[in-house]
Amino acid sequence: MALPFQFKAETVISEKRTTQEALDTIKNWLKETTLPKIQDEFIILFLISCENDIDVTKKAIEAYFRIKNEVPQIFDNYDVSGEELKSIMDVIGLCVIPKRMKDNRVVVCARLLDTNYRRCNIIAGIKLSLIPSLMIQIKNPVKEIVVIIDLKGVGFMHLTCLKMGAIISYLRYIQEALPIKLHTIHILNSNYVFDKTLNLFKIFIKSELLDLLHTHPPGTNMENFHKNFVPASYLPEEYGGDLASFDEIMKETQKEISQMQPFFDAEEQLRKTYKGQKRKI
Known part of the structure; x- marks a missing residue:
């Protein structure tokens, strides 16, 4: 198909x-x-x-x-109307900025909507995080993607949600197989939880990916962030940007995700024509 x-x-x-x-x-x-x-x-x-x-x-x-x-x-089993993705989109907010940068880059932002660690399903979160890498490519391929992750509200107990095998597989995929080039990854409100997580998985992260990583502590001067990394014209208003609010852009992103079922079904059907080994995580 x-x-x-x-x-x-x-x-x-x-x-x-x-x-x-x-x-x-x-x-x-x-x-x-x-x-x-x-x-x-x-x-x-x-x-x-x-x-x-x-x-x-x-x-x-x-x-x-x-x-x-x-x-x-x-x-497998990406169901845009299913409980797994619906539930995680109530926990993790995802925004694909509709306006492309002049060099054909796309900015993707993510942050917690619900800080209750008990609602954080790491498998569902990984699935959600991978959707933009295909969604933004459907209409017109981009040159690169800029990822911004806001860790505000992430606490120590979120570490209990981590699944070692799932994250290692995720890291393998984004480093070896992602069909879109990563430009930079920005961690806003970086904290000790991120440091602990990075140290835990650093052995599985190639130096090329580490080089793309930029951490920004709470209280970062966003004007400097705009000047040095992502201009205000490509950011939601919560980050000093000129665009609509995070929630407004998120709703548009969710609407696009809801229309992706034919793509997910066809992509999984294509992959299943390739017979290879499966393993548990």
Whole structure:
């Protein structure tokens, strides 16, 4: 089943964001593997995220199917009307900023809506966090993504929600297989909980990902943040931005997520044509 992308491969090629030669090289390589034969638009997402490096693109596509197949608890059964995603969206607020930056980057913000650690389902939270990496690519591939995570309200007891295997699998996926390039990750209101978590999982984080990480303590001067990292014109008003409130943008993001069921169904059906090992987390 074809994934319902709303852009055409030839359009991206005409914009010189990748080449027909690179696309054909990956298509020919796929014919020699046991991987699913994916459509041109999906291949282009990987090429752009890997900066058109053919060898890196091959590794990313292989990792995408291998890791997702190994850990169905995280990557299968995305039901936009189901209780799992609905419940976690009452706990974690997710905003995909609709206005793209001039260099075709997209800003994604996340923060706690409910600080009760008992409601924090880490598996559901991981699922929710992965949705923007595909959602923002459906209409038109982006160059990179800027992630902003606000830790206000995160306390010591949230550490009890962590699941080692799930987070390790999540880290493997975003480092080896994510079909979008990470530009930077900003941690606002960084605290001792984040430091403890980072130390716990640091062995599983590559230096390239650590280099993208910027921590900002409570009381950070947001004007300096705007000047040095993300301009106010791409942020909700709660972060000194010029846009609408976090809640307003979040509601629009949730509306887009609610329309993604055909994509999730087709993507999972495609992946299940690849037979690989599954494991528990």
